[in-house]
Amino acid sequence: MHDIRFIRENPAAFDAGLARRGLDPLSAEIGAQDAQWRATSTAVQESLARRNEASKAIGAAMARGDAATADALKAEVATLKTRLPELETEEKALAEALQARLAAIPNLPAPEVPEGPDETANVEQHKWGTPRSLNFAPQDHADFGPALGLDFEAAAAISGARFAALRGQMARLHRALGQFMLDMQTGSNAYEETNPPLLVRDEAVYGTGQLPKFAEDLFRTTTGHWLIPTAEVSLTNLVREQILAEAVLPIRMTALTPCFRSEAGSAGRDTRGFIRQHQFEKVELVSICTPEQAADEHEHMLQSAQGILEALGLPYRRMLLCAGDMGFSAAKTFDLEVWLPSQGVYREISSISTCGDFQARRMNARFRPEGEKGTRFVHTLNGSGLAVGRTLVAVLENYQNADGSVTIPEVLLPYMGGMTELTPKL
Incomplete structure (x- = not known):
């Protein structure tokens, strides 16, 4: 299995290693998959944080008698509760797809390995x-x-x-x-x-x-x-x-x-x-x-x-x-x-x-x-x-x-x- 951080930080070296194996470059495609997964993962974390923050704010709004704000926050929490499972499912699918892609790629040759197709x-x-x-x-x-x-x-x-x-x-x-x-x-x-x-x-x-x-x-x-x-x-x-x-x-x-x-x-x-x-x-x-x-x-x-x-x-x-x-x-x-x-x-x-x-x-x-x-x-x-x-x-x-x-x-x-x-x- 390849280290995704290595691919992020060394795309040219990764592609050069694949070329020695007779394979086409993959760093750009993998990078796009990785970026999509990371963006979705970030969205999940931000949504979780906002749901917790809004839930706490509901109590504070009700304590001060601000019903309108409390109702708006309740609606937002309800929307987040509906959206979060969808985001989590999407994040899991993207993570599994990225792992499957990485798992299908052979190891990179050590520098001292000679060049050659067969x-x-x-x-x-x-x-x-x-x-x-x-x-x-x-x-x-x-x-x-x-x-x-x-x-x-x-x-x-x-x-x-x-x-x-x-x-x-x-x-x-x-x-x-x-x-x-x-x-x-x-x-x-x-x-x-x-x-x-x-x-x-x-x-x-x-x-x-x-x-x-x-x-x-x-x-x-x-x-x-x-x-x-x-x-x-x-x-x-x-x-x-x-x-x-x-x-x-x-x-x-x-x-x-x-x-x-x-x-x-x-x-x-x-x-x-x-x-x-x-x-x-x-x-x-x-x-x-x-x-x-x-x-x-x-x-x-x-x-x-x-x-x-x-x-x-x-x-x-x-x-x-x-x-x-x-x-x-x-x-x-x-x-x-x-x-x-x-x-x-x-x-x-x-x-x-x-x-x-x-x-x-x-x-x-x-x-x-x-x-x-x-x-x-x-x-x-x-x-x-x-x-x-x-x-x-x-x-x-x-x-x-x-x-x-x-x-x-x-x-x-x-x-x-x-x-x-x-x-x-x-």
């Missing part, structure tokens, strides 16, 4: 690892995975496209990856393990920016709850409507949860395989902090996600997203992209974003600086540490062998019950 303008900042040299043509996980327990056909028969069932050794490897990630994030990286709700109300999805604009990307139940598209929604909203002490910040949380996405905007993309599913698991990282802590928290979150990839020995690169390729709530985003041998390209496996106070304003999440009476909005950050399904794909492809087996990365062996490789079923 992913072609993203900037590679760092690359780690060398892709493994194979003495055979690498296969796509969708081709050799079924023999290892990655069952697309049975899942499609019961749920439709973009669902998969993991069986036997494949399910074990998937579980091992999630537990390994969670152990690293809670142990080495000081995130608090959290088990949050998977079903949330409108306010929660609004708070992190998925509503109202991206409702079609979500699944909604008949009770009106939403299935979380990411644990970011649940974790970030755990501080909604709160005033936190500065001393407790930063708050770092992590969760391994199922996630549910309709993938409404991805028709035709990644239709084969396990990369883009309606249901998947992810280890999410969330940080709630002061504005001054945000830059360090962003780097800490990046290192936490990169550490997983490095421990697994998966080559990756870090990309700084351009203004036109960032998510709705983000002010600055880094993508981590992992190497997939079958495609010969790096593919996104984690997005790590700082959102400034954009989400905090929507959630009314604040903190009180030490020694001060006033409050400030917290800053929020979120990222994947990592998406379990995409990491599974990366492990399968990078550790595949010519005979169709897959070697288990060393760091996962303690989670595999003595298994050292996945072997194809005959």
Whole structure:
């Protein structure tokens, strides 16, 4: 959510930020809405004050025997009593319209975010690892995975496209990856393990920016709850409507949860395989902090996600997203992209974003600086540490062998019950 005072005082800067997102200027239109709302709000306050003033004056006029003045004041009060509900209704409607307008506008890019309309303008900042040299043509996980327990056909028969069932050794490897990630994030990286709700109300999805604009990307139940598209929604909203002490910040949380996405905007993309599913698991990282802590928290979150990839020995690169390729709530985003041998390209496996106070304003999440009476909005950050399904794909492809087996990365062996490789079923 944008600060209306910032738009009032810095219309040119606001429009410049929107332009970097590829959007037309809006400050003039928003300013007109704001002025209309403020004028109506002022009229309500003035009418209330005049009604109270006139009501008191009636008694004074009657006390001095001035019936004409008392009658005139009574008529004025009666008119105000009729008019006030109309003004209050108008003020509420104008306030809601202004809030709805502000809620539909994406966050402004941070100054250091590069210019550009789409992913072609993203900037590679760092690359780690060398892709493994194979003495055979690498296969796509969708081709050799079924023999290892990655069952697309049975899942499609019961749920439709973009669902998969993991069986036997494949399910074990998937579980091992999630537990390994969670152990690293809670142990080495000081995130608090959290088990949050998977079903949330409108306010929660609004708070992190998925509503109202991206409702079609979500699944909604008949009770009106939403299935979380990411644990970011649940974790970030755990501080909604709160005033936190500065001393407790930063708050770092992590969760391994199922996630549910309709993938409404991805028709035709990644239709084969396990990369883009309606249901998947992810280890999410969330940080709630002061504005001054945000830059360090962003780097800490990046290192936490990169550490997983490095421990697994998966080559990756870090990309700084351009203004036109960032998510709705983000002010600055880094993508981590992992190497997939079958495609010969790096593919996104984690997005790590700082959102400034954009989400905090929507959630009314604040903190009180030490020694001060006033409050400030917290800053929020979120990222994947990592998406379990995409990491599974990366492990399968990078550790595949010519005979169709897959070697288990060393760091996962303690989670595999003595298994050292996945072997194809005959």
